[in-house]
Amino acid sequence: MSEAPGSGQSPYDRLLNRAFADARPLNCQIEITYRCNHLCPFCYNSPTGEREMTTEQIFDVLRKVADFGVLYCTLTGGEALCHRDFFKIAQEVRRLGMALRIYSNGYLMADERVVQKIRALSPVEIEISIHGARPETHEAMTKIKGSFDKTIKAIENLNTAGLRVVLKCPITKLNQNELFDVKALGERLGRAVIFDAVITPKDDGNLDPLALRPDDDFVEKYWGEWYSRLHDGHDPPQRNHCAADGTAICGTGRSGFTIDPYGNLLPCVAFRRKVANLLEIDGLAEVWTSSPVLKTVRDLAVEAPKRVAEHQDGAFFAGFCMGLAESQTGDPLKMYPQAEVNAKAVRRNVELLQIGGGSGKGRKSA
Amino acid sequence: MSASKEEYPRRDPETASRPVADEGYLVVVPSRAVVEVLNPVGGKIYSMLDGKHSRDEIVRALIDEFEVDEERARSDLQAFLDELSAKGMLATTGGRGLEAEEASGE
Numbered sequence: 487m488s489e490a491p492g493s494g495q496s497p498y499d500r501l502l503n504r505a506f507a508d509a510r511p512l513n514c515q516i517e518i519t520y521r522c523n524h525l526c527p528f529c530y531n532s533p534t535g536e537r538e539m540t541t542e543q544i545f546d547v548l549r550k551v552a553d554f555g556v557l558y559c560t561l562t563g564g565e566a567l568c569h570r571d572f573f574k575i576a577q578e579v580r581r582l583g584m585a586l587r588i589y590s591n592g593y594l595m596a597d598e599r600v601v602q603k604i605r606a607l608s609p610v611e612i613e614i615s616i617h618g619a620r621p622e623t624h625e626a627m628t629k630i631k632g633s634f635d636k637t638i639k640a641i642e643n644l645n646t647a648g649l650r651v652v653l654k655c656p657i658t659k660l661n662q663n664e665l666f667d668v669k670a671l672g673e674r675l676g677r678a679v680i681f682d683a684v685i686t687p688k689d690d691g692n693l694d695p696l697a698l699r700p701d702d703d704f705v706e707k708y709w710g711e712w713y714s715r716l717h718d719g720h721d722p723p724q725r726n727h728c729a730a731d732g733t734a735i736c737g738t739g740r741s742g743f744t745i746d747p748y749g750n751l752l753p754c755v756a757f758r759r760k761v762a763n764l765l766e767i768d769g770l771a772e773v774w775t776s777s778p779v780l781k782t783v784r785d786l787a788v789e790a791p792k793r794v795a796e797h798q799d800g801a802f803f804a805g806f807c808m809g810l811a812e813s814q815t816g817d818p819l820k821m822y823p824q825a826e827v828n829a830k831a832v833r834r835n836v837e838l839l840q841i842g843g844g845s846g847k848g849r850k851s852a
Numbered sequence: 853m854s855a856s857k858e859e860y861p862r863r864d865p866e867t868a869s870r871p872v873a874d875e876g877y878l879v880v881v882p883s884r885a886v887v888e889v890l891n892p893v894g895g896k897i898y899s900m901l902d903g904k905h906s907r908d909e910i911v912r913a914l915i916d917e918f919e920v921d922e923e924r925a926r927s928d929l930q931a932f933l934d935e936l937s938a939k940g941m942l943a944t945t946g947g948r949g950l951e952a953e954e955a956s957g958e
Binding site: 497505508510512555585586608609610650 | 889
């Protein structure tokens with residue numbers, strides 16, 4: 487069914503690399519609403535007060551996305567299930583022939599009937615956010631009493647339904663000392679946990695969420711032996727997996743894109759330069775190839791590895807994000823405080839532990 | 853007009869697929885949470901497994917596009933369908949063909 491390539495790349499990687507080289511996005515993330523049933527203080531969402539897309543408008547946007555050849559469509563928010571027509575929207579994703587992913591806090595999936603409806607959609611994957619191994623820690627973040635038990639119940643329901651679940655744990659100073667317990671919890675639930683070491687400002691530039699970022703002492707430990715223990719023996723990644731050959735810092739505006747609740751097309755979830763509004767154009771093909779915003783973003787992404795490498799520790803932090811750089815420094819190519827702290831810690835630990843060129847990527851399947 | 857499922861094979865509607873340039877196809881199989889990679893020939897066949905194209909039509913398309921003889925096209929098609937079936941990527945019920953759908957007004 488698949489040929490063995492002569493280059494040593496897997497057939498899957500070969501196709502991904504070809505799509506990347508051609509700047510043909512396979513991934514789309516749609517923030518269908520900013521409404522949410524949690525009150526997480528580190529959330530990056532910044533509602534503008536504009537009217538969010540109607541369900542029919544979302545259908546129109548989905549059609550344009552599907553016509554453009556996107557394979558994976560992720561529904562997120564806010565909290566995606568807080569959209570009153572979430573299931574109609576998800577069904578439309580499937581009807582248009584795209585693979586469905588769902589990002590959620592899981593709260594509403596504590597109801598088995600909700601999970602059964604999700605199961606009927608045949609999603610590829612559901613990503614659930616978890617903020618601690620204990621109710622007190624998790625709910626210190628969500629600000630919703632009882633949300634921890636709901637999230638655990640949701641994961642159990644999804645497991646019973648035979649659905650693929652990934653747990654995501656943003657690391658903050660509130661849970662930084664509980665990560666091994668979170669991993670153990672994930673193991674008890676039979677699910678891998680992805681730890682995210684970067685807390686971002688709000689999309690409007692408000693820096694308040696950064697007050698929750700983990701301590702520098704923790705960062706030092708995390709990028710050392712803790713990383714390998716928390717990630718099943720994997721070393722910290724040396725390159726962004728979207729462009730493992732180092733040609734670009736990441737896949738922003740190339741391998742995927744994000745759409746906000748107002749229909750705005752963005753290069754990615756973090757780099758929020760507006761490309762166009764999908765409600766005002768007939769399709770994606772022309773804007774994707776001719777947009778000056780996207781050309782600039784792609785050029786920046788190619789320039790970024792060189793500029794970051796000029797920093798003494800820059801080459802050691804694969805998670806450099808131009809969107810975060812721009813929101814914090816005004817320059818998408820400048821090392822921002824979190825990048826500096828993380829890069830320095832990775833470098834010290836790479837040198838101390840003599841880590842080789844591990845990819846840090848543990849999952850191969852969809 | 854009756855049409856057996858074997859005459860008008862259909863891919864599992866739960867899968868999602870897209871071509872990548874002329875390199876091949878990516879097929880997401882949610883039931884197994886995997887991505888299958890098809891070469892250009894497999895991708896061509898897969899794109900025609902919509903329940904509206906007959907085996908004969910698919911064979912003709914392979915002959916035209918890939919310049920193979922009929923015997924080779926038929927054997928490749930059968931082998932490919934067997935592989936898809938083994939991987940749960942074929943629908944358990946076939947299509948009705950385009951003419952049958954038009955006759956029924958669907």
